[in-house]
Amino acid sequence: MTKQIKIPATYLRGGTSKGVFFSLLDLPLEAQQPGSARDKLLMRVIGSPDPYAKQIDGMGGATSSTSKTVVVSKSTRDDHDIDYLFGQVSIDKAFVDWSGNCGNLSAAVGPFAIHSGLVDRKRIPENGIAKIRIWQANIQKTIIANVPIIDGEVQELGDFELDGVTFPAAEIAVEFVDPSDNNGSMFPTGNLIDDLEVPNVGVFNATMISAGIPTIFIDANELGLSGAELQDDINSDEAWLEKFELIRAHGAVKMGLIDSIDEAATRQHTPKVAFVSSAKDYVSSSGKPIEANSVDLLARALSMGKLHHAMMGTAAVAIACAASIDGTVVNLAAGGGNRESVTFGHPSGTLKVGAVASQSPNGWTVDKAIMSRSARILMEGWVRVPSDTMK
Structure with missing residues (x-):
């Protein structure tokens, strides 16, 4: 024994x-x-x-x-x-x-x-x-x-x-220094928005970013969602979970993170897939009312194949970086324009994140992204x- x-x-x-x-x-x-x-x-x-x-x-x-x-x-x-x-x-x-x-x-x-x-x-x-x-x-x-x-x-x-x-x-204020991918552009495809084709699911306008953590952002309306969904709305529906995993796998290939769709099964932590929408009223998972005028946009993200109960910290960094650049899916959901911070609504409530982006000959960069945690x-x-x- x-x-x-x-x-x-x-x-x-x-x-x-x-x-x-x-x-x-x-x-x-x-x-x-x-x-x-x-x-x-x-x-x-x-x-x-x-x-x-x-x-x-x-x-x-x-x-x-x-x-x-x-x-x-x-x-x-x-x-x-x-x-x-x-x-x-x-x-x-x-x-x-x-x-x-x-x-x-x-x-x-x-x-x-x-x-x-x-x-x-x-x-x-x-x-x-x-x-x-x-x-x-x-x-x-x-x-x-x-x-x-x-x-x-x-x-x-x-x-x-x-x-x-x-x-x-x-x-505890946490500063993520130079959070974009040093091995390539913050936008690995070179575009702020790409057409992401997912067989048997659809073609979506997607912002794919490597900042904080590689993340694929899609407008909720294109998915047929409101953007105010809570965990059970997605996690209790196997069809939705399968769709999101297919989106994640095809996005990972397009981002150059994997060579084939099959590899996605052994890389569950990255990339993340998230959907965003313009601000609207909803009730959080705790029963707390979230008013549209208290946030700039709504964001939901999946982690390890399930909708997250709040928001992953690294995905929040990705949201901050994408929101700061005019023309991304995240930025457009927040109303467009140059932004140094956004407050977004997630299933459990709201979170404020900040980032300042600048464009160089090598592409977009972010010096630092900041958020508070405990x-x-x-x-x-x-x-x-x-x-x-x-x-």
Whole structure:
């Protein structure tokens, strides 16, 4: 009979997501390097693959927002404090997707690193804001987390309210530096809007952007949707989920992220697919009325094959970047023109995001995108997995 091993871990909420956080050097030696051993360990921690799609025998919550893992270490770069690696664990399939970042959990990385002693104490004020410089290893980008500090410790509690999170907490402003793809244009096809042809589904005007996270934006009207849909409206309809997955797969090929449609099944985390519409009245999932005059547009996005209950942080960055450029699907839904920020309505409420875009000889760029999130430690100690997990 095999025994269980225990591994130091912390369970945190970041924004509207939750995940299991590890310090790299606390992982078993064979899992401190990328590869099969690490993937097997993280899947077992979360409780995947689970054919029942419940993750009962693990820490996951059976949604894309809660099937997440984070590995943090002291940075190998002189101008950064920590390195951050994000793993999106598939719920019912045996793989971990390392292709993108989680914007929501990005807000929890700084607090976790401070709490775990991974940040030089000289970088942390006794009272004030600690600017934690994070190297996001998945996408090779810099994130600045502005973490509030009181008496030398992270301030977790406060009165900042975030739609999609029940209780208020302390505000953490998160800056995504140069969020567009350095390997090519922010618009990988070179166009602000493309004709995206999806066999047996339709042809759509789509803005495909690589900023924050690769995202495909389509006007809700073209899909026959209002833009005010809530989770159950989409997630209870298998036909809609199949359509969106086909759109995502064909968009991924057009963006150059994959070579064939078949590859989309092994790259569930990216790209995202989202639909937007002009502002209108609706009632959020909590029963809170959202008035059209309180938002610039409505946005809904799918993550890991399901409509997200709020908005992924990285997709919010994509919304900010696309909205700032006149002529994109997102910008037109917001009313067009030059914009440095937008407030959009999502299934759980509203969110304000900001970005300033400029055009260079190499295409559109964004220096920085900003949004506010909060984070809180939920549990700390050890997770346990069978000792033969990594074999």
